[in-house]
Amino acid sequence: MADGPTITTIAERAGVSIASVSRVLNGLPTRQETVRKVMAAADELGYVRNAVARSLKSRRTHQVAFAMADIGNPAYLAMLREIQPVLKAAGYRLVLHSTDAVAADEIDVLHSLGERYVDGLIMSPLRVTETHLRMLATARAPVVIIGSVPDGTPVDNVRADSRTGVRLAIDHLHMLGRRRIGMVNGPLDTVPGAARGAAYREALAAVGLPYEEKLVEIGDFYRAEGRRAVETLLRRVPDIDALMCANDLIALGALDVLRAAGKRVPQDVAVVGMDDTDLAAASWPSLTSVSLGSAERGKAAAELLLDRLQHGDREPRLVTVLPRLVVRASTAGEGSEGGRSS
């Protein structure tokens, strides 16, 4: 752990100037003899370039940050799994932030962009405040937002279409004959919470079902909250026959509660989740879920960012990923597993 050699050390050892060392190290035209001497010295000393000094000079860190709302949510991990290799292939390191959906932490990340320790940022905020927008407008490095931002915000944006997603789920449940379809949502002041709540209402209308407040319960996007919410809902509407859950974690909480209450899934109550995470396929019974394309969104975000890092300014771009209903046992019964329809 001794202090490492620098180009100065090498220069002395090889009996040349630091400029020559730098040239050799960067493959610039140099006399063979000099190249040899420098390489030899570098090898013997076990020289490794100092990335920090290099960044200071070049104004590029070859690092990109990914700020996710909740590192414990497999939907974000699915994004991470796609983002990482794309960046790695392009020679970028990935710096991770978990903001726990705390707006202040997100602002913090945005702020720290100014510190220039990364060349760009991919961010997935749950709430988008005025402050977010102001900071995005003045960010000192390219930002890609996974989630929705108002039109005109000068950043690249990758969106899910949870509205259509909810619609697919409700149609499915309706076709299965369900008529008392409840919704377990996350906070309404979050972007996804608001979108999914509105979509639920719309989708019910589309199939001719009335919207009833008693069928809706708001919690948070975690499994424990899902349990709590479904307990409440079940007490209020004992004969509820379907549950549209705003994400898979909530849906798993629902399965827990239903099992404990002796309700059969899907015979008594059908359950649909959202995000189609690994957990959906592995749960018991396996969970019908609306895929919002977490993986695709992650990949698209990484590619948008890379493109901007490489080709600089251009119009902000918007990518929308289409949802897909993945039908499994929690709505389709024992027999049919893994069927897919769009």
Add this chain to the structure above:
Amino acid sequence: MADGPTITTIAERAGVSIASVSRVLNGLPTRQETVRKVMAAADELGYVRNAVARSLKSRRTHQVAFAMADIGNPAYLAMLREIQPVLKAAGYRLVLHSTDAVAADEIDVLHSLGERYVDGLIMSPLRVTETHLRMLATARAPVVIIGSVPDGTPVDNVRADSRTGVRLAIDHLHMLGRRRIGMVNGPLDTVPGAARGAAYREALAAVGLPYEEKLVEIGDFYRAEGRRAVETLLRRVPDIDALMCANDLIALGALDVLRAAGKRVPQDVAVVGMDDTDLAAASWPSLTSVSLGSAERGKAAAELLLDRLQHGDREPRLVTVLPRLVVRASTAGEGSEGGRSS
């Protein structure tokens, strides 16, 4: 995205020297009037410290790297979930690497430590080669290894005890009356593969069962490989009555195949996984699994590293995390879920 202000910009604006600006920004004793002027200028300009320049000078980046073998394996994600908050709380950023268990990539990470873009490294190698050891011995920043390294390697080390873990599982299966207990392992040239293979043999001996080669199948630590291996095993030994799988992904693959083959779990074949990932609790049937304490190991690793970053040199330390058998439906039958015993 214009070029940001530097302390020089501020100095000009405030009519003081850059030295004074630096002092104010770092809270060193300064005249009130100067403080005011500098802060005002900094605010107006929206100044943010340049982390790169700061690192060059201070020789600290406040970044730590985590190199995991497979970002798609929930066991590593469980570690990540613990590591991240610990580092964050201490003011460190986390840089992520996924090496996909390719030794060359791991060497690469170790090598890039010399670039000094991080202050330390947590690494979880599947294979430990001579080169690994040589590089660990000369690493230019503190390294914590999650996994086993030979005694005497000058790094902090957090270990699981998969030997005892396998033993717990085999005892459990034996007590349930299983006598043809197969093993689906990962590559034997990996540290965990070797350990678990040997442990299986030992554990069988301990309960008085013979070791039979036909009961063992080697694949890789992925679900698809688990499927393949179990298909082979099932063809070779149709009346096998239990499967010890080297991790949860393999075990899920086993469940897939058994279901397709019309075998009931656990009545016909009992299945045990390892790592006790989220997937184990959520699978169908839920999976009995040996917890090797992924979360605890991650946390311990982060704490060891922080401690070393803060208190410098000391003897390398070894932390061993104890395994725990988590019994679920895949061995205990429909009725009993989530029981725990050590």
Add this chain to the structure above:
DNA sequence: TTGTAGGCGTTATCAG
């Protein structure tokens, strides 16, 4: 082809 020197943005030393 090579070396000298300046600068990237900070921090820290040392006179004033």
Add this chain to the structure above:
DNA sequence: CTGATAACGCCTACAA
């Protein structure tokens, strides 16, 4: 208390 000034390690004109 403040202002020059010299590092930190590297890259790159520019001059030799």
